Amino acid sequence: MEKQRFMDLLKSANINKKEFAKIANIPYGTVNNWGLKRQGKIMAIPNWVEPFIHYYLKAKKLEYITDEICEKLQEII
DSSP: OOHHHHHHHHHHTTOOHHHHHHHHTSOHHHHHHTTOEETTEEOOOOTTHHHHHHHHHHHHHHHHHHHHHHHHHHHHO
């Protein structure tokens, strides 16, 4: 994945690199180095990152829907 794609995914998830590092339980320095050129090589962004962010987005949507349903049920009861 290209660095710009990673940044776009973070933006769509409404999180920054520091928040992503915390959610993914990896050092911020590691995340911050992804996509940078070191000793002639670009630090690759791991393959698991894109699906991780997609599942994070799905989980946030599910959490929102669940909260809305519970709130409506509380109004009925």
